[in-house]
Amino acid sequence: MFEPDEELIERVVRQLRRPVTVDAGLDARVMEQVRRLPARRAAGAAHAAWGWLTRPRTVPFLPLGALAVAAVFVAVVLWRPDRPSRPASVSEFGFVVVAPRATTVSLVGDFNDWDAARTPMQRVRKDESVWTAVIPLTPGRYRYAFLVDGVRWLADPAAPAARDDEYGAPSSVVTVGGS
C-alpha cells in the first residue's frame, strides 16, 4: 500500500536533509589557493575605488545608442571565419532503473535493435534494487525501454514517453545532442 503523497515527499526531504560531510582536506585546499592569490591591503583608497567601479548604478537609456551598440555587437559576432564541422561524437550514456523484485533487467531500444540479449543491465550492488547499463551513443533520437524478467516492459518514468511507438509497449525517448 502506498503512503499519501505528502508523506512521500516528507520522507524524501527527511533523507535529503541529513548532514553530508565532504573531505576535511577541502578547507586546506581552499586556503592553499587563496594564499597564492595577491595579498589584500587594508581597506583604503583602492577599496573605495573598487567599490565605486563595481557599484550598480542607473544609467539613462537612449534607444538609438542601444541600437548602435547592438549593431556593433552583431557585426562582431557574425564576423567569424567558418568553423569546420566536427564529426559526430560518441558519448557514454548511463541508464538506470530501480527494480527491487527483478531477477533480470535488459535495456532495449533503437540502439540495439530491441534485442534483449544485447544489453543486460547490472545490479549496482549485489543485493540492491538499482540496475544500470552504460552504452555509447552518437547524437540522435532513440526510443528505449527496460525489459524486466524478460516479460515486463517498463518505460523510464522520468523520461519523455515515445509517441510514435508502433509496438504497443511503453517506451521512452532520449535525445543525444551533438558536441
Added chain:
Amino acid sequence: MGIERVGTSDVEAVRRVLGGDTEAYATLVARYRDRLARYAVHMLGNREDAEEALQDAFVRAYRSLERCDDAARFGAWLYGILVNRCRTTGARAAKRGRVFVRDEAALNGVAHASTAEQTEGEDVVRWALARLTPEYREAFLLKHVEDLEYEEMARLTGASVSALKMRVKRAREQLQAILREAERV
C-alpha cells in the same frame, strides 16, 4: 529557517579578510562548508563534482569579497555563487553523458548509521532526484531541503517567484511519479 544572518561573526571575519588577514577566511570556509556541501552533493549527484564546485565557489567568493555588499549576509551571497557553480559543473557533467552515478563516498559521508534498508532507500531517493531536470532539482532542493523563501530563491537563481513555484510543484509531482513507479516494479 532560510539563509539566516549569522551576525557579527561573519561581519568580523569578512572585515578582517578585506583588511588583509587572509587566514580569517578559514573561519568562513569551516562555517559554511558542510551546509553548502549538502546542496552541492544533492544537486550534482556525486561527491567529486560537488567538492569541485564547492572549492571553486569558496575561491571565487574570496576573490570578489569586495562585492559582498552586506557582510552580515555573506552566507546568502556565497550560496548564490555556489548555485551558479553547480549549474556550470552540472552542465559539464551532462555533456559528458552521465545520467546518474552512484556515489559510495557521498553515502559514506552521511553521518548516520545506515541499515541496508535505509541505504537502499537513500539510494532510490538520490536516483529519483537525479532524474529531475536541473531546474526542477535546484528549485526542489532550495525550497524543501535548504528551506529558503521563494523571494530568497529568486535572488539566488534569477528566476521569478512564479516560475520557481511552478518548478517546485512539477518537481514534487515528478518525484512522486518516479518513486511510485519504483515501488511498483
